[in-house]
Amino acid sequence: MVTLDLHHVASPAVRDLLHLVNHPDFDRAQQQIEHLGGCTEPVRLTGRTTTLDTTTGEVLRSYTTDTEPTGSLLTACGNRRASRCPACSRLYAADTYHLIRAGLSGGKTVPNTVRTHPRVFATLTAPSFGPVHNRPDTRPCRCGTRHEPTDALLSTPLDPATYDYAGAVLFNAHAGALWARFTTYLRREIAVRLGLTQKAARAVLRVSFAKVAEYQKRGLVHFHAVIRLDGPDGSTQPPPPAATVTMLADAIRAAAARVSISVVSDAVGEHELVWGEQLDVREIAAFGTDAELTDHAVAAYVAKYATKSADSSGALDRALFCRPCQGRGMTLAAHGTPVTCTTCSGTGQARPLPRLAVERHVRQMIRTCWELGKRPEFEALKLWKWAHMLGFRGHFSTKSRCYSVTLGALRDDRRAWRTEQAHTHAGLPKLDPSTTLVIGHWAYHGSGYSPGAQLLAAAVWHRRELERQFTAEGGC
Numbered sequence: 001m002v003t004l005d006l007h008h009v010a011s012p013a014v015r016d017l018l019h020l021v022n023h024p025d026f027d028r029a030q031q032q033i034e035h036l037g038g039c040t041e042p043v044r045l046t047g048r049t050t051t052l053d054t055t056t057g058e059v060l061r062s063y064t065t066d067t068e069p070t071g072s073l074l075t076a077c078g079n080r081r082a083s084r085c086p087a088c089s090r091l092y093a094a095d096t097y098h099l100i101r102a103g104l105s106g107g108k109t110v111p112n113t114v115r116t117h118p119r120v121f122a123t124l125t126a127p128s129f130g131p132v133h134n135r136p137d138t139r140p141c142r143c144g145t146r147h148e149p150t151d152a153l154l155s156t157p158l159d160p161a162t163y164d165y166a167g168a169v170l171f172n173a174h175a176g177a178l179w180a181r182f183t184t185y186l187r188r189e190i191a192v193r194l195g196l197t198q199k200a201a202r203a204v205l206r207v208s209f210a211k212v213a214e215y216q217k218r219g220l221v222h223f224h225a226v227i228r229l230d231g232p233d234g235s236t237q238p239p240p241p242a243a244t245v246t247m248l249a250d251a252i253r254a255a256a257a258r259v260s261i262s263v264v265s266d267a268v269g270e271h272e273l274v275w276g277e278q279l280d281v282r283e284i285a286a287f288g289t290d291a292e293l294t295d296h297a298v299a300a301y302v303a304k305y306a307t308k309s310a311d312s313s314g315a316l317d318r319a320l321f322c323r324p325c326q327g328r329g330m331t332l333a334a335h336g337t338p339v340t341c342t343t344c345s346g347t348g349q350a351r352p353l354p355r356l357a358v359e360r361h362v363r364q365m366i367r368t369c370w371e372l373g374k375r376p377e378f379e380a381l382k383l384w385k386w387a388h389m390l391g392f393r394g395h396f397s398t399k400s401r402c403y404s405v406t407l408g409a410l411r412d413d414r415r416a417w418r419t420e421q422a423h424t425h426a427g428l429p430k431l432d433p434s435t436t437l438v439i440g441h442w443a444y445h446g447s448g449y450s451p452g453a454q455l456l457a458a459a460v461w462h463r464r465e466l467e468r469q470f471t472a473e474g475g476c
């Protein structure tokens with residue numbers, strides 16, 4: 001092996017990389033990085049697993065991170081946000097795509113006949129909380145100027161002083177509850193249209209949903225949802241003939257209009273939270289018809305939004321509250337006396353809000369989360385905890401049980417495949433899960449790569465990107 005005099009290498013990352021390359025177990029180190037597929041911030045674990053034969057108690061195989069060149073095992077971070085980890089978010093988007101697609105055209109565990117069921121793509125938006133700089137079309141904005149399409153002012157309040165920030169944050173905080181009510185009312189509206197009681201309707205029909213949240217430029221969440229009608233057992237059965245796309249669309253409009261949650265507070269008065277008037281309901285084309293919205297387009301659209309943060313700047317891709325004091329600004333001293341948190345100097349914020357690299361309007365949404373979050377009547381909303389989501393605390397993408405496969409099932413598939421691969425490489429026989437037991441002890445050791453490994457990971461990501469583009473351009 002050629003040994004290099006590393007003192008002549010100026011860059012610490014390159015110096016670390018050369019160390020790594022000269023390591024006797026470099027192949028294994030590189031294999032670990034390869035498996036992560038370019039993950040930006042992998043988790044380092046230490047520990048061991050032992051596989052036992054449950055009938056004899058014999059140890060069939062064991063693995064410990066002590067034998068790894070770095071003394072630890074790297075696993076992918078699995079973050080859904082593209083601003084945090086492009087590689088893992090792409091995997092998340094791909095999984096989301098497959099589960100939405102399976103619910104529309106069949107695949108995985110869903111039969112192909114599902115494509116004949118009535119289904120629509122609906123968008124439920126937020127109402128107005130005050131005039132905003134409007135769209136750059138034929139008419140000039142109310143502020144008197146004509147905005148370029150890329151103007152950062154677009155969709156932000158015309159007059160921040162009178163904009164209802166409390167209402168906007170409370171809408172985001174209740175968006176999940178508004179959605180839950182919408183689904184209850186929708187089932188009711190469908191039963192009415194079929195001339196049945198709700199109980200009788202449940203016996204002949206089931207409503208399935210898959211939705212994703214998206215942030216509009218004005219910092220409000222709205223929902224895109226695939227809504228599908230099945231028979232009582234789900235995707236394997238069609239609904240009764242009276243359950244048509246037209247009936248479904250009509251029931252959606254009626255249900256959305258009925259939803260309302262009222263919030264009363266001394267600080268911000270009374271707020272009636274409702275969906276916005278803009279409600280888009282479109283039929284999703286069945287295979288072979290030429291309606292404009294295809295199942296592929298819907299799945300791609302949902303997958304795209306599943307990896308976005310509240311703000312495109314990347315400043316909001318993690319929580320903003322101070323961990324040691326849990327956002328309260330105070331910690332308890334030895335005798336139980338509250339003292340000002342030394343980490344955040346009592347602000348409760350992990351990063352000072354004025355220094356966040358976000359637009360003024362977004363910052364004001366965050367500030368409102370903080371102010372309302374301190375009020376006892378809003379304590380349950382945990383607004384400081386969800387400030388980076390601008391108050392929205394629901395799950396980013398959700399689906400009802402019967403829609404299609406779950407993200408967890410897709411991940412399990414992949415894990416099983418990887419394990420299988422590892423076994424093939426080691427030339428080991430397949431184990432019978434009914435007579436084997438895996439005992440594992442794992443500890444979190446940290447996250448991220450060493451500077452040299454980071455270079456290797458970047459190379460893996462770059463190569464995969466090239467391969468992906470090549471495939472997309474029709475290569476093979």
Ligand SMILES: [Zn+2]
Pocket residue numbers: 038039040041042076077078079085087088089
């Ligand atoms: Zn990752």
Ligand SMILES: [Zn+2]
Pocket residue numbers: 132133134141142143144145147153
């Ligand atoms: Zn304007």
Ligand SMILES: [Zn+2]
Pocket residue numbers: 322323324325326327328329330341342343344345346347348349
């Ligand atoms: Zn603190």
